[in-house]
Amino acid sequence: MLALGIDPGTAICGYGIVESDGSNLTAIDYGAITSPAKSRQEDRLVKIFDSVDALIKKYRPEILGVEKLFFYNNVSTAIPVGQARGVTLLAAAKNQLEILELSPPEVKQSVTGYGKASKDQIIFMVTKLLKLSEPPSPDDTADALAVAIGTLYLANSFAWRNR
Numbered sequence: 001m002l003a004l005g006i007d008p009g010t011a012i013c014g015y016g017i018v019e020s021d022g023s024n025l026t027a028i029d030y031g032a033i034t035s036p037a038k039s040r041q042e043d044r045l046v047k048i049f050d051s052v053d054a055l056i057k058k059y060r061p062e063i064l065g066v067e068k069l070f071f072y073n074n075v076s077t078a079i080p081v082g083q084a085r086g087v088t089l090l091a092a093a094k095n096q097l098e099i100l101e102l103s104p105p106e107v108k109q110s111v112t113g114y115g116k117a118s119k120d121q122i123i124f125m126v127t128k129l130l131k132l133s134e135p136p137s138p139d140d141t142a143d144a145l146a147v148a149i150g151t152l153y154l155a156n157s158f159a160w161r162n163r
Contacts, residue, residue, distance in 0.1 A: 001155060002028070004061040004097075005148025006052065007140045008084035010044045011035060014140030015052070017059050018130065018148035020156065025149060027130040028059065032141050041080065049087040056095045064092040065151025067143070068103045100151050107143070110150035122146050 007014035016030040033051040035044040056064070066089065069082050092099050105115035111125045123142045127135045129149060136142040 001063070001152060002059060002061040003148045003151040003155065004052075004055060004059065004064045005144045005146070005151055006064065006066045006088050007143035007147055008048075008066060008081050008088055009140060010041065010048070010080040010084050011037070012138060012140045013048050013051075013084055013088075014138070014142070014144030015055060016136075016141065016145035016148045017055065017061060018145060018152060020152040025129050025152070027132060027145060029055075030136055030141050030145055032138055032144075041083070045083055045087050048084055049091050052088050052091040053094065056091060056097060061097065063098040063100055063151055063155050064088075065100045065102055065147045065154075066092075067107060067147050068101045098155075100154060102147060102150050102154070106154075107146050107150045110153045111146045 002017065002019045005016045005018065011034065013033040015033065017028040019026045019028055033048055035047055066085060069078060069085060089099060108117040108122060109115040112121050119139060123135045126142050126145045130145065136145055
């Protein structure tokens with residue numbers, strides 16, 4: 001099964017495409033969709049939509065995993081992140097792609113076994129699980145790969161298949 005994981009953001013939107021073959025996980029492609037600091041918000045959203053749409057068309061994943069909106073104190077970042085999630089979900093829907101939304105603790109639990117894992121623990125486990133020669137960078141890319149891994153684990157679970 002092939003999954004596209006997205007860590008939404010407007011300045012940096014991480015993506016990771018991971019394939020599972022039984023218990024083997026392979027990173028197919030990963031990186032970040034970035035915009036210059038002075039970009040207009042609407043231009044950033046168009047770039048995210050176009051980039052995610054292109055990734056879906058190129059790789060034809062079976063499922064898209066996206067991180068749910070989750071914040072503690074900084075409400076001002078919630079709106080742009082929500083907008084990035086929205087255009088990501090739109091690209092998936094436009095391509096009739098199955099969508100799985102995961103909370104940050106669900107992603108952390110699926111990759112490290114601990115729902116409150118640190119950023120360093122996530123990066124370490126993503127690097128190890130995918131047998132990468134070096135840790136993915138920026139952090140948003142590692143997060144997107146973690147979302148893809150979590151998506152594959154959940155999509156392959158008995159509960160998901162029998163919903």
